[in-house]
Amino acid sequence: MKKRELYEFRARIFKALAHPSRLMIVDALQAGPKPVGELVELVGAQYATVSRHLSVLREAGIVAEDRKDGATVFYRLEVQCINGFFTCVTEVLAERKKALAALR
Amino acid sequence: MKKRELYEFRARIFKALAHPSRLMIVDALQAGPKPVGELVELVGAQYATVSRHLSVLREAGIVAEDRKDGATVFYRLEVQCINGFFTCVTEVLAERKKALAALR
DNA sequence: TAGCGATTGTGCAATTTAGCTAAACGGCAA
């Protein structure tokens, strides 16, 4: 694989995570599979919008359809290590805060 | 901090990383501080473009100006844990590949 | 001071993305 290509693949993953609603969804799914309706309620957006976010995460390989119960669709987190992302991001935020404070 | 707000902050970090050129830069800086000129060469874009990418990373708190040597500016990685991101992303990519293969 | 190399800021056109409304679809019960 060409170098440029590798970074493009990686960037797609990050892009898929680069939205607050999608991060909320990923975070919620860490506790286990959840139906779309519950995610809709959690995010506080329309069904159509949440469904779209889910398709973005699905195409990135971050979540997957878990099972269907009648018309209800359950999604699950496909990748567990995402958890580590958040602890790192927290560190970035702390760093940023420190940098801002240093400006004064 | 409100929940929504927390996820917005996190999303900004991911958004800052959601571009192949910026990932190349971050990856390169893991080896130590580097001057902008070297990053320009690495990325293969114009100075103006790379400078813009650096400012995005800087505002997100991911990189910072390290030192100046004359007119030459060195940047460094502010957050080390980014490294863990990549191993996880690799896992996501593998997962995705597996999912695609299963479709056939 | 003039000029050069390194870096950053600005304006612009093309592309991408978010979320809304409306419509379509599948499963299920009356």
Add this chain to the structure above:
DNA sequence: TTGCCGTTTAGCTAAATTGCACAATCGCTA
């Protein structure tokens, strides 16, 4: 079949992002 519920898709507009050309700035040296 008809109708309803949960979910997805399509079409649209507004806003954000990208990369380029060009101008501005900074440090150094002739």
